[in-house]
Amino acid sequence: MIDYSVFNGKKAAFFTLGCKLNFAETSTLGETLMSYGVTKAKKGELADICIVNTCTVTAMADSKCRQAIHKIIKDHPGALVAVTGCYAQLQPQLISEIPGVNIVVGAQQRSDLIDQICYQLQTDSPHSGGDAHRAEGVFFPSCSRGDRTRYFLKVQDGCNYFCTYCTIPMARGRSRNGSIALMVEQARQVVAQGGKEIVLTGVNIGDFGRTTKETFFDLIQALDQVEGIERYRISSIEPNLLTDEIIDFCASSKRFMPHFHIPLQSGSDEVLRLMHRHYDTALFRHKVERIKQLMPNCFIGVDVMTGMRGETEAYFEQAYDFIKSLDISQLHVFTYSERPGTKALEIPHVVSPQEKHIRTQRLLELSDQKTRDFYQHHIGQTARVLLEHTSRRTKPMNGFTENYIRVEIPNQPELDNQIVEVQLGEFNQTKDALCAKLLSSY
Numbered sequence: 001m002i003d004y005s006v007f008n009g010k011k012a013a014f015f016t017l018g019c020k021l022n023f024a025e026t027s028t029l030g031e032t033l034m035s036y037g038v039t040k041a042k043k044g045e046l047a048d049i050c051i052v053n054t055c056t057v058t059a060m061a062d063s064k065c066r067q068a069i070h071k072i073i074k075d076h077p078g079a080l081v082a083v084t085g086c087y088a089q090l091q092p093q094l095i096s097e098i099p100g101v102n103i104v105v106g107a108q109q110r111s112d113l114i115d116q117i118c119y120q121l122q123t124d125s126p127h128s129g130g131d132a133h134r135a136e137g138v139f140f141p142s143c144s145r146g147d148r149t150r151y152f153l154k155v156q157d158g159c160n161y162f163c164t165y166c167t168i169p170m171a172r173g174r175s176r177n178g179s180i181a182l183m184v185e186q187a188r189q190v191v192a193q194g195g196k197e198i199v200l201t202g203v204n205i206g207d208f209g210r211t212t213k214e215t216f217f218d219l220i221q222a223l224d225q226v227e228g229i230e231r232y233r234i235s236s237i238e239p240n241l242l243t244d245e246i247i248d249f250c251a252s253s254k255r256f257m258p259h260f261h262i263p264l265q266s267g268s269d270e271v272l273r274l275m276h277r278h279y280d281t282a283l284f285r286h287k288v289e290r291i292k293q294l295m296p297n298c299f300i301g302v303d304v305m306t307g308m309r310g311e312t313e314a315y316f317e318q319a320y321d322f323i324k325s326l327d328i329s330q331l332h333v334f335t336y337s338e339r340p341g342t343k344a345l346e347i348p349h350v351v352s353p354q355e356k357h358i359r360t361q362r363l364l365e366l367s368d369q370k371t372r373d374f375y376q377h378h379i380g381q382t383a384r385v386l387l388e389h390t391s392r393r394t395k396p397m398n399g400f401t402e403n404y405i406r407v408e409i410p411n412q413p414e415l416d417n418q419i420v421e422v423q424l425g426e427f428n429q430t431k432d433a434l435c436a437k438l439l440s441s442y
Contacts, residue, residue, distance in 0.1 A: 006121045008037035013047035013079075015072055017065055018055025020235055021201045022085060024152035025110060026053045027144030032114055049117060050079045054087035056171055059337040062087055066098075073100035082117055084110050086171035108158075108173045111140045139176045139211070143186040143198075149388040149399075149417050150233075151195045155183055155219060156202030160210075161238075163265075164276050164343035165308060165336060172203050176211045180222045191228030196417065197386055198223075199233045206241025217246055224255050230419060231386065231402070236261040236303070239287050240279040247287070251294035258295040259404045261332075262287065263303035267322030268315040271308055274347055281322055292327050299374065299404035300328040304363060307336040307356030309347035316359055324366060329374040329404075331367035335360050375434055378405055378424050382439065385409075389416045398433065406433040 012033055016026040029051060030040065041047040050072050054065040065087045073081055082103040083095050089106030096104045102120060105113045142154040156177040159169045190198055200223075202208070208216040216237075223232060232255050237246075239262050250256040262284070266272050269280050291298050304323060306316070323331070335356050338345060351359075378401075385407045387399040396408045397415065401424075408428045409420075422436035 003122055004036045004118055006118060007033060010038045010048040010121075011041040011045060012038045012049040012051065013041045013072070013076060014051050014053070015068055016053045017068060018053070018057065018061065018085070019201075020152055020199065021142075021154060021157075021203065022053050022055060024142045024144050024154050024201055025140065026051065027152075028140075028142040029053075029110070029113065031144060036114075036118075047076045047079050049121075050076050050081045051113070051117075052081070052083045052085075054083060054085035056085075056087040056090055056167055056339075058334065059339070062091070069095065069098055069101065073098070080117060080120060082113060084113055086168065089171040090167060107171050111138060139178050141178055141182060141186065143190065145193075145195065149195075149386060150197045150199055151190045152201050152235075153183065153186055153190075153198050154202060155200050155216075156205045156208045159204045160207065161204065161278065162276065162343075164274065164347070165305070165339065167339045167342060168203060170341065175204055175207045177202075177208050179212045180214050180219050183219060184222050184226060187223055187226045187229055191226065194417065196229065196419065197231040197233070198229055199235050201235045204238060204241075205235065206237040216241065217243065217249070220246065220249060220253075220256060224249075224253050229255060232256045233259050233404075234261070236263060238263060238278065239284045242287055244290060247290050247294065251291075257402045257404070258298035259300075259402070260291060260298065261301040261303070264323070265303060265305045266308065266311070266315075267304070267319030268311070271311050271315050271319065274310040274344075275308065276343070285322075285326065288326050288328060295403075297378070297403050299330070300326075301330045301332060301404075302326070302328050303332045303334065305334045305336050306359040306363060307351040309336070309344050309351070310349050311336075311351055312349060313355075320362065320366070323363070328370060330371045331363055333360055333363045333367065372427075372431070375405055375427065378403075379426060379434065381424050383407070383422055383424055383436075384419055385422050385436065386419050387415045387417065396428075407436045408433040409436050409438055412438075 014026050014030050016023050052069055052072060055061040080102050081100055083101055084105045086107045088095055088104050092104045095101055103116050139157055145151045158173040158175045160175045162169050187198060206216050208219055264284055265275055265277060267281055383401040385399040385401055387397050390397055397411050399407050421439040423439055425435040428435050
């Protein structure tokens with residue numbers, strides 16, 4: 001029998017690598033532990049429990065996870081160390097062999113983690129999460145703020161797409177989700193906690209509804225009816241699942257912001273076929289143009305990968321020209337890395353590390369230019385900004401406009417989590433935000 005009273009008085013430290021979804025899930029694990037009497041270890045304090053939530057999207061991510069685990073064990077001697085997440089799902093044996101790691105639980109079994117930690121604290125005996133490749137995971141609900149103003153609502157997990165370069169379906173399992181009723185209830189809980197903005201997260205959120213016979217369009221319509229939420233953002237949605245119906249709805253909604261993040265991965269149709277993506281460049285261009293037609297000031301972020309096997313110099317130049325021609329606001333650039341067990345390893349043409357670096361830098365420079373141009377276009381305009389908490393009063397407050405322009409104003413703590421109207425000014429010193437003049441607050 002599990003006795004949760006063993007948590008009373010314990011201190012916990014949390015370490016997260018990877019995506020927003022991981023951060024949301026870590027925060028939910030933390031909230032659960034707090035409800036059992038655990039407190040969060042302050043900076044410099046030794047923790048009794050350390051939870052590491054890992055990522056495996058690239059080989060570099062794997063390396064960072066191993067480094068983080070070793071550092072945590074060194075910094076918190078004697079702590080119970082539990083490792084979870086995607087890297088733990090794919091490499092449980094490798095992680096369990098690290099001296100000082102007590103529990104390994106894959107991403108698909110994360111809902112078991114609290115009980116496993118409790119069991120080990122009770123029995124004081126070594127325990128492992130076992131075979132992280134066992135049954136497909138259940139949906140683990142998560143809605144949390146963490147250390148920021150925005151809340152992250154996990155609406156979906158897993159993926160059925162099996163792109164040739166990707167290990168996420170192996171790490172996260174098949175696509176699954178909670179019900180719309182559950183998502184609406186969690187949004188209402190955010191309202192009760194004073195939250196004003198929710199970011200919808202997941203692995204492939206446009207695929208929402210596979211396990212409940214609902215649709216993502218049904219979901220956003222239901223969430224739009226929740227009184228008290230001022231803003232929703234869709235974290236990332238596949239272009240083939242971003243229907244014109246969804247775009248039209250967001251354009252007419254007062255709560256869904258003019259902000260999309262759409263993974264492209266490559267602007268070459270030949271490379272998209274090698275990747276086994278579910279769209280072509282013509283469809284992607286249509287989505288961008290429809291968004292801009294209905295929401296001219298919409299911020300559009302785009303994921304793109306460089307150096308994929310099979311990406312010849314000619315294919316990259318095609319991709320670069322295509323991306324340059326799009327009316328988008330920012331690129332999130334990944335460099336391809338070899339992932340064991342993926343189909344991409346069967347593709348013959350290999351891009352050298354030096355050439356990958358060159359291509360990545362070119363796209364990063366293109367991204368910087370597109371973001372600067374987007375920001376520059378809005379200088380002098382008025383905008384509504386949700387200001388975010390800052391722990392240091394000497395630093396400016398930051399926030400985002402409805403269309404995701406980062407704004408900086410002099411620190412006024414009473415405006416934390418408040419929506420204010422500002423006039424957008426010139427770039428700040430670091431060129432990553434616009435300085436703004438406060439006009440009014442609501």
